[in-house]
Amino acid sequence: MNDSPITAAQVGEALDALRNEGPLVQCLTNIVVTNWTANVLLAAGAAPAMVDNEQEAGLFAGVASGVLVNLGTPQENTVAGMRAAVAGAKDASTPWVLDPVAAGGLPWRTEIARELVAAGAPTIIRGNASEIAGLAGGAGGRGVDSTDTPDAVREVAQDLARANSCVVAVSGAVDLLTDGRRTVRLANGHEWLTRVTGVGCSLGALMAGFAGVVDDPLVAAASATGLLTVAADQAAQGAQGPGTFAVALLDRLASLSADDLVEQVRLS
């Protein structure tokens, strides 16, 4: 693990910072995962606020610690809110995360995702392999399923990161995160993560929270990924299926110590 550009100690320190500072995370996200995302943020120690209307989103992005924009279920009014939030985040230098759900698979949202990237310089772009490829211009998969491993789009992700001076985080069995210069992989997590809706979406929200408390976006993205997947490893023990697993995951997000995270996170 010595070749990782991010150390486990940095991830542990980021978790301490998250819990000490309780960052306010504005989420403009899809209608499937609002409740789950808020509960993940609260369990981890952040404060969620789903201000997603056009009238308030820009103002709020100026006071939030971090902003998540997730394109899972866009509608014209919520897209207007996203545009306002991105503009507000840019003006206030608030870090923000883009989750381009199903980019590449559906033309309308793919264009919106690209427009937001061009307008606002995201801090982190998070998706599965097909979404990252789709955003970058390749063909997308069906819906939100990933059909490729993160490493299959490593170069695409690195190019996308360099082109936008941001971190690109690709989710999979082994997560791949890159800022175009440094690339880190995380190998925690459990198969049941794919049987609970919105886990990936909540990972984007956690990244926005961590980006509000640490300076290096790659550390922020890695810390969010490490927290969620190590908590998942723990939650899977004793769970009987996706229902009890999801409930235990919230418990573990709240109880996981920074020391245990440092010890269990598998960086490379």
Added chain:
Amino acid sequence: MNDSPITAAQVGEALDALRNEGPLVQCLTNIVVTNWTANVLLAAGAAPAMVDNEQEAGLFAGVASGVLVNLGTPQENTVAGMRAAVAGAKDASTPWVLDPVAAGGLPWRTEIARELVAAGAPTIIRGNASEIAGLAGGAGGRGVDSTDTPDAVREVAQDLARANSCVVAVSGAVDLLTDGRRTVRLANGHEWLTRVTGVGCSLGALMAGFAGVVDDPLVAAASATGLLTVAADQAAQGAQGPGTFAVALLDRLASLSADDLVEQVRLS
């Protein structure tokens, strides 16, 4: 049980098909149950996608395995999405399920439900007795509560099925499903199903999933009903109330074997 037009073996085979094929189920559903519905589909082995905007819903209905349209919380923009999805499903011959929540009780949505039926020939219509009566023209109950047993609207359901060449599935303590020619009843399920929101809505989503993997819509509707209610029978064992019951239901949807389903489903 020998007089049932659907055999337990057919239900078991349908569950195997669902898990093997993992159908992509597009849900245009109400804001109360999106998360629950997605988790039910994932637990059972299907892949949810809540593409509900007017811009994308029609395109997506062309690639989805099945589509659910649920009228629980209609708004003008989501109704526009429903119209697009129904048109797309019709063009692509994608099976789709209509859940006319509170039909008969509220004039606006009742008209929308009838318009969608006329426009798109649903594969399955699913509701409680008052909703089926309301859609067909009778008086509806208050909100989403059923005030009649399914058998009280048996003839209405059979007429509705024949008039639209579809399956009509009426939920209750004993579920009644008919294609106008064949009628099947299922007697599984637990009282706590009425204490968890969205169980009926998620049943509609499961029907859309099964309709994507089996040819006979009556088998699809019966298999979805059997899976959910037998899993509920199991989940109720050891649960302490509606909270633990709902969590256990997700676990059981994932773990229930086809053999156990065949053995425990109560068809007549």
Added chain:
Amino acid sequence: MNDSPITAAQVGEALDALRNEGPLVQCLTNIVVTNWTANVLLAAGAAPAMVDNEQEAGLFAGVASGVLVNLGTPQENTVAGMRAAVAGAKDASTPWVLDPVAAGGLPWRTEIARELVAAGAPTIIRGNASEIAGLAGGAGGRGVDSTDTPDAVREVAQDLARANSCVVAVSGAVDLLTDGRRTVRLANGHEWLTRVTGVGCSLGALMAGFAGVVDDPLVAAASATGLLTVAADQAAQGAQGPGTFAVALLDRLASLSADDLVEQVRLS
């Protein structure tokens, strides 16, 4: 406890009434908490219905037992629904509850909250200290967090109650409820209530349910608060974190007896 203007016996009788009558509670609430709120109402014994569109909200408010208007994630179309619901509730004398989420912190929704109060005479206004202060004209806190204890805004709450002939319920470690003449405090509840999203929002929905079955709005507000916080006290026993706590809370809302509520509620 003898100096409380509300007796524990009244709270217990209100719970019996809620379970016997099963009031229909119309919720126009935010997209984060719809599912949780419906499950809380069902567990407690009420019947939720989230009719929130402009076309139906007014009509439905005429038949509902109580109405909740929660400003957590307002959009133009849902605000139009709120206006219709408030007008319908006023016409039909249906009790309704306003939850002015983040009032004082965000100008647009603060104006909407004040407009609704002026238009419709709410039965109960429920919020944390900063929201009550913000609605009344003081400066609001960040997002939905409370930065003051309820007693810090006691006079503001009493003035607001008198000015609008309503009950004002301020949530905190010790809840403060007043109709401007009588003031009651409730000291139950657990710290984990702040780690589960939407608990406060669901409290507003419970108040709307109780207001539909008891005549005195202060008893209704106190009964909802007592039920939720005593159930929380019980749920915290044996829970491992916010995930298992939330699930147990639903179980306890269903199983808590009126006798146990009378015995355990801490009124003063």
